[in-house]
Amino acid sequence: MIVLDQENKLITLHTRSTTYQMKADQHNVLIHTYYGPRADGDFSYLVRYADRACAPNPDEAGLDRTYSLDTLPQEYSSCGVGDFRLPSMELELPSGSSSASLRCTGFEVREGKYALEGLPSFRGTEEDAQTLVVFLEDAAAQVGVELYYGVFERYDLITRSVRVVNRGGERVRLRQCASLCLDFLSADLDLITFDGCHMMERCPSRTPLRPGTQGVGSVRGTSSHQHNPFVVLCGREANEDYGVCYGAMLLYSGSFQALAECSQYDNTRLVMGINPYQFCWTLGPGEAFTAPEAAMVCSPRGLGQMSRQFHRAIRERLIQDPLQGQRRPVLINNWEATYFKFDADKLVEIAETAAPLGIEMFVMDDGWFGGRNDDNEGLGDWWLNTEKLPGGLEALVPRLKKLGMRFGIWIEPEMVNENSRLYREHPDWALKIPERAPARCRNQLVLDFSRPEVCRYVYGQIKAVLSSAEVSYVKWDMNRSLTDVCSAVLPPERQGEVYHRYVLGVYEMLEWLRRDFPHILIEGCAGGGGRFDGGMLYYTPQIWCSDNTDAIDRLRIQYGTSFCYPVSAMGAHVSVVPNEENQRITPMETRGAVAMSGTFGYEMDLSKASQEDKEVIRRQTAFFKEHYDLIQHGDYYRLTDPFRNGPYTAWEQVSPDGREALATLVAGCTRAAPPFLALRLKGLDPDAMYQVNGGEERWSGSALMEAGYPLPMLLGDYRTLQLYLKAD
Numbered sequence: 213m214i215v216l217d218q219e220n221k222l223i224t225l226h227t228r229s230t231t232y233q234m235k236a237d238q239h240n241v242l243i244h245t246y247y248g249p250r251a252d253g254d255f256s257y258l259v260r261y262a263d264r265a266c267a268p269n270p271d272e273a274g275l276d277r278t279y280s281l282d283t284l285p286q287e288y289s290s291c292g293v294g295d296f297r298l299p300s301m302e303l304e305l306p307s308g309s310s311s312a313s314l315r316c317t318g319f320e321v322r323e324g325k326y327a328l329e330g331l332p333s334f335r336g337t338e339e340d341a342q343t344l345v346v347f348l349e350d351a352a353a354q355v356g357v358e359l360y361y362g363v364f365e366r367y368d369l370i371t372r373s374v375r376v377v378n379r380g381g382e383r384v385r386l387r388q389c390a391s392l393c394l395d396f397l398s399a400d401l402d403l404i405t406f407d408g409c410h411m412m413e414r415c416p417s418r419t420p421l422r423p424g425t426q427g428v429g430s431v432r433g434t435s436s437h438q439h440n441p442f443v444v445l446c447g448r449e450a451n452e453d454y455g456v457c458y459g460a461m462l463l464y465s466g467s468f469q470a471l472a473e474c475s476q477y478d479n480t481r482l483v484m485g486i487n488p489y490q491f492c493w494t495l496g497p498g499e500a501f502t503a504p505e506a507a508m509v510c511s512p513r514g515l516g517q518m519s520r521q522f523h524r525a526i527r528e529r530l531i532q533d534p535l536q537g538q539r540r541p542v543l544i545n546n547w548e549a550t551y552f553k554f555d556a557d558k559l560v561e562i563a564e565t566a567a568p569l570g571i572e573m574f575v576m577d578d579g580w581f582g583g584r585n586d587d588n589e590g591l592g593d594w595w596l597n598t599e600k601l602p603g604g605l606e607a608l609v610p611r612l613k614k615l616g617m618r619f620g621i622w623i624e625p626e627m628v629n630e631n632s633r634l635y636r637e638h639p640d641w642a643l644k645i646p647e648r649a650p651a652r653c654r655n656q657l658v659l660d661f662s663r664p665e666v667c668r669y670v671y672g673q674i675k676a677v678l679s680s681a682e683v684s685y686v687k688w689d690m691n692r693s694l695t696d697v698c699s700a701v702l703p704p705e706r707q708g709e710v711y712h713r714y715v716l717g718v719y720e721m722l723e724w725l726r727r728d729f730p731h732i733l734i735e736g737c738a739g740g741g742g743r744f745d746g747g748m749l750y751y752t753p754q755i756w757c758s759d760n761t762d763a764i765d766r767l768r769i770q771y772g773t774s775f776c777y778p779v780s781a782m783g784a785h786v787s788v789v790p791n792e793e794n795q796r797i798t799p800m801e802t803r804g805a806v807a808m809s810g811t812f813g814y815e816m817d818l819s820k821a822s823q824e825d826k827e828v829i830r831r832q833t834a835f836f837k838e839h840y841d842l843i844q845h846g847d848y849y850r851l852t853d854p855f856r857n858g859p860y861t862a863w864e865q866v867s868p869d870g871r872e873a874l875a876t877l878v879a880g881c882t883r884a885a886p887p888f889l890a891l892r893l894k895g896l897d898p899d900a901m902y903q904v905n906g907g908e909e910r911w912s913g914s915a916l917m918e919a920g921y922p923l924p925m926l927l928g929d930y931r932t933l934q935l936y937l938k939a940d
């Protein structure tokens with residue numbers, strides 16, 4: 213609910229459990245007064261004024277030395293005019309100067325949720341969302357700034373975006389345009405970021421804020437394996453179940469920045485948006501720029517509740533479901549089974565073993581096109597390699613269909629190998645700095661997706677392939693970071709637009725794909741989990757979580773990922789042991805239990821699997837299908853932290869009514885004479901009586917949550933236990 217108090221220029225956004233407030237003050241500076249657990253009042257009483265040394269006063273303040281932008285909490289911070297903390301916006305004016313100084317000129321409420329053209333955003337209906345637009349103006353620059361807020365009461369979610377319009381007669385250049393600025397009147401906060409590398413993405417890192425600026429970002433042109441565009445600020449004492457926590461996600465798949473600054477008087481400012489590194493956008497008279505959407509959840513009750521709110525909102529209001537609520541198929545992917553060495557018969561052989569085990573879709577990974585026999589060649593040539601696949605998809609797909617299997621295919625549209633027909637014909641289509649030889653990575657270059665003609669050409673080729681047979685699924689991969697970012701067609705003064713235009717090109721092609729093939733389920737992927745962000749999730753309901761398929765490493769990766777993203781978004785497969793990435797040996801049961809807390813599939817040559825493993829797989833697929841809704845859409849509880857090296861890692865999914873739950877536990881290395889342990893569950897109905905795995909005995913919800921479930925001794929390394937709880 214948005215409450216406008218026109219007289220006091222006070223704007224209050226209420227969600228079910230939180231309140232967010234801003235106010236245009238006596239000089240029409242938009243100050244931020246409150247964000248936290250739901251409360252009523254005009255919180256501007258918290259904003260204090262004092263004559264602080266070296267704190268400049270804006271012209272309107274006259275001789276009032278207590279009024280300074282440097283000490284006020286602001287809704288969207290200025291630059292170069294007296295606030296020395298993190299700016300939200302930087303404008304280069306015709307004089308060559310850099311600054312921004314905004315004053316509020318009005319605000320309005322609209323029913324429903326705003327949409328952003330060409331950019332991903334949460335979707336809301338008139339019933340469940342409202343939009344606030346606040347109009348700001350930089351009079352000297354003749355620039356208008358509109359701050360957009362989407363309020364989703366039920367999800368405790370507030371989205372934000374910013375639109376900048378050049379209202380003057382001369383060009384201005386935007387050097388920074390953050391999506392979110394959030395000021396806190398306290399510095400007593402911890403910052404949690406989600407960091408890592410290829411094969412170990414999104415590991416949480418929590419540190420108390422210290423004076424100065426700290427944060428994360430990416431200059432890779434993708435959101436990256438190294439840092440995720442999702443951060444949390446929370447009370448020092450906050451844990452899974454207790455404390456006020458603020459989560460902020462950016463719906464953007466390119467270079468981003470999320471910085472928290474703890475300033476001299478113990479205030480904190482969080483600024484998040486497109487990374488200003490090499491960003492410079494020219495706005496001619498009348499032109500506008502829109503910043504990507506950011507979304508915030510404040511949880512008054514710990515990190516677990518924050519995650520569950522993000523999960524619900526992402527599942528129900530961000531992801532566009534091509535299957536219209538139907539269960540996603542259990543799949544088998546041939547990458548770790550064959551790598552580039554396959555032909556149609558080999559694929560069908562794997563499918564033949566998979567189908568009777570309950571696997572429903574076959575995904576053909578890299579190596580099916582052009583001259584692609586290893587990862588040095590062929591990218592860019594999107595036609596079937598008929599030596600491997602005689603008769604093309606027209607011949608292959610019916611063979612799979614006969615087995616009752618749907619078909620999916622891998623593509624990597626953004627890339628090109630120099631050894632390809634595409635590159636030989638269009639060498640200028642790759643990103644290159646004219647004065648330099650470009651850097652290769654996986655021996656490939658990046659196509660210039662800031663150019664519409666490049667996107668159109670590649671899309672045309674891929675569309676022809678997808679139209680040649682019944683395709684149910686596409687895995688959209690992207691296997692390198694951007695370097696040599698320079699477009700052959702933009703003038704020198706517009707090269708600062710290439711990073712962002714590239715992302716817009718990717719989004720546009722994904723739009724075309726969704727428009728032309730609305731029933732295809734798209735999985736995002738970038739060398740594993742290198743582009744796991746809310747921007748991609750808008751187009752691709754799931755994202756391959758990591759190239760690391762080892763079940764034990766995955767415990768950590770999926771744990772970190774779960775802070776923002778739901779189980780149904782995390783691409784996860786069972787693969788062979790010893791694991792290809794780290795040589796670890798884990799039981800098939802464990803690999804299945806971990807993968808099914810993701811999108812669930814297999815990635816191995818099942819024609820080589822033992823009879824015993826096949827039996828386990830048959831049970832796993834049946835169990836997964838039976839409990840699909842609970843596993844994929846249930847409320848998610850992290851029961852332990854796998855980074856603490858405890859005796860086991862556990863998590864739980866609970867149905868919204870609390871009547872059903874699935875707790876999964878994976879033990880670490882075995883030991884002799886283990887202690888007796890009990891697992892304390894969460895989210896149950898304390899008064900209900902539960903049976904576990906269909907057994908005779910009954911436990912009350914309160915007993916299971918407070919005292920715990922008595923764990924059996926799990927002997928042997930990395931054993932798993934799945935407890936299915938059902939209330940009477």
Ligand code: GLA
Pocket residue numbers: 547577578587622689691737738739740756758759
């Ligand atoms: C990336 C993906 C893998 C696989 C390969 C194919 O590494 O993450 O799953 O598709 O590319 O080249």
